Amino acid sequence: MKDWFKALFGYTAGNILSVLSFVFAAAVFYTVFWLYGVETEPVLYATLISAVILLIVFVLRFSSVYKKHKRLEKIKNDAEYAVLKLPDYEDPIKKDLADIAEKMSALKTDAETRMNRKYSDSADYFTLWAHQIKTPIAAMRLLLQTDCSPENDELEEQLFKIEQYVEMVLQYIRSDSISSDLEIKSYDLGGIVRAAVKKYRTQFLRKKTKIVVGNID
Structure with missing residues (x-):
């Protein structure tokens, strides 16, 4: 209900110039009729009928605007997850702005899709590389262990460091989906x-x- 009153106040404030123009026009008619000594009752009657008609138009128009407002609110809340699709506007300026916003949203979504695909391809490549390189590392370790010497011990230590770097790569790739790998106990x-x-x-x-x-x- 609070949102409805807020929207009504905003819509009324946005159309205050039209309301004041109607009041001013009615006052001009009434004043002219009064100055010329013409009976002013018809003016008051016509003004009352016009006011009722304008009130009905105001209510119908506000109802349409409020529906668009609620739809835009939903779009605003879902803007991160969906392509922007705004309501149709009769005002050419609003329509142009809506078209621009929809186009920018489509470009943003396309850029995010391409970026995610590129990241996924890179992650798959490095994951494959990290797993494949473990095979020659294991083979090198077996070869070094068959001949114990100070030189081989140093090489084995450097090989161990390489294994740690490979593991760091895998941990970095998994960091985006770490929540699915966590087990709290x-x-x-x-x-x-x-x-x-x-x-x-x-x-x-x-x-x-x-x-x-x-x-x-």
């Missing part, structure tokens, strides 16, 4: 820490870094 902190230490044990041993894990179970 209680985890064993000790198990997580021990798994991390085991994963990086080669680096710790090579650098002679001592790791002390307290009671975290």
